[in-house]
Amino acid sequence: MKPSIMVHGGAWKIPDETHADHIGGTYVAAKAGWAILAGGGSAMDAVETAVSIMEDDSTFDAGIGSVLNRTGGIEMDAMIMDGQMLALGAVGAVRGIMNPVKLARLILQDTDHSLLVGEGARRFAESKGMRLCAEAELTVPREIERFRLLQQEKDYHLSDGFTPDPMDTVGAVAVDVAGNVAAATSTGGAHYKLPGRVGDSPLVGSGAYADNHTGAASATGHGESIMKVVLAKTATDALGRGLSVQEAADYAVNHMFERVGGYGGIILVDCDGQTAFAYNTPHMAVAWADENGSILARIKE
Numbered sequence: 001m002k003p004s005i006m007v008h009g010g011a012w013k014i015p016d017e018t019h020a021d022h023i024g025g026t027y028v029a030a031k032a033g034w035a036i037l038a039g040g041g042s043a044m045d046a047v048e049t050a051v052s053i054m055e056d057d058s059t060f061d062a063g064i065g066s067v068l069n070r071t072g073g074i075e076m077d078a079m080i081m082d083g084q085m086l087a088l089g090a091v092g093a094v095r096g097i098m099n100p101v102k103l104a105r106l107i108l109q110d111t112d113h114s115l116l117v118g119e120g121a122r123r124f125a126e127s128k129g130m131r132l133c134a135e136a137e138l139t140v141p142r143e144i145e146r147f148r149l150l151q152q153e154k155d156y157h158l159s160d161g162f163t164p165d166p167m168d169t170v171g172a173v174a175v176d177v178a179g180n181v182a183a184a185t186s187t188g189g190a191h192y193k194l195p196g197r198v199g200d201s202p203l204v205g206s207g208a209y210a211d212n213h214t215g216a217a218s219a220t221g222h223g224e225s226i227m228k229v230v231l232a233k234t235a236t237d238a239l240g241r242g243l244s245v246q247e248a249a250d251y252a253v254n255h256m257f258e259r260v261g262g263y264g265g266i267i268l269v270d271c272d273g274q275t276a277f278a279y280n281t282p283h284m285a286v287a288w289a290d291e292n293g294s295i296l297a298r299i300k301e
């Protein structure tokens with residue numbers, strides 16, 4: 001099986017002055033994931049590595065650079081899913097760790113559970129030797145400034161942030177040489193969200209899904225819309241009905257808009273390693289390995 005990878009760095013109105021950072025950040029992530037696959041490594045390792053690199057890049061709303069909630073704190077969501085046995089690990093509203101996707105992988109591997117949230121998730125991270133960090137290590141000046149502006153907007157509603165300004169949730173999908181598919185998604189969520197708000201990213205079938213029988217998907221955009229239409233599973237189910245990978249990605253995003261008026265995007269890989277993406281926002285940041293293993297990174301308009 002020829003391996004394949006695609007990553008995303010969010011779908012929204014990406015400001016012109018940050019296009020280079022988005023292209024660079026997704027490029028580096030896709031390249032690292034591709035190196036693992038090309039060396040015979042697993043799709044799970046590839047998507048975890050790609051997403052953790054984007055968590056470490058303050059360009060994106062995940063890990064360092066996460067958006068601030070209504071009390072100025074950072075609560076992060078992430079999921080990783082293995083298409084072989086439909087195994088998944090996810091974390092919701094976790095504070096004070098650098099790499100939520102790595103914690104999600106540990107939940108998958110080392111517990112009987114699929115989703116840990118809040119303080120319990122943080123305590124589990126500590127028990128596994130993950131470094132706990134101060135919120136200041138995750139907080140960037142861009143988000144402090146945004147938080148201060150939003151504090152002054154008395155009538156701000158969460159969905160305002162997604163029409164057309166969702167943030168930079170990150171994700172990756174891959175197929176490895178053994179034919180196993182995997183998906184991972186990570187986010188700081190929606191800016192100015194209520195404390196305790198969990199978005200689509202750690203919800204199986206919404207923010208990500210992976211099944212060796214169909215394919216793997218990672219979503220980005222307005223979480224409250226994505227979860228209503230179970231966007232990632234909608235896309236992989238469409239593959240199962242015989243749609244091409246591009247048709248399935250388009251179908252899922254169009255369905256979300258027609259059914260609930262939601263904005264966002266999705267990346268998708270089928271079992272043959274064909275990749276596609278779709279979005280209904282002004283921009284989407286994506287990178288992938290082409291058939292020669294060259295990495296292409298774009299801000300699509």
Ligand code: GLY
Binds near residue numbers: 189198219221223226
């Ligand atoms: N899609 C990211 C979120 O809504 O939290």
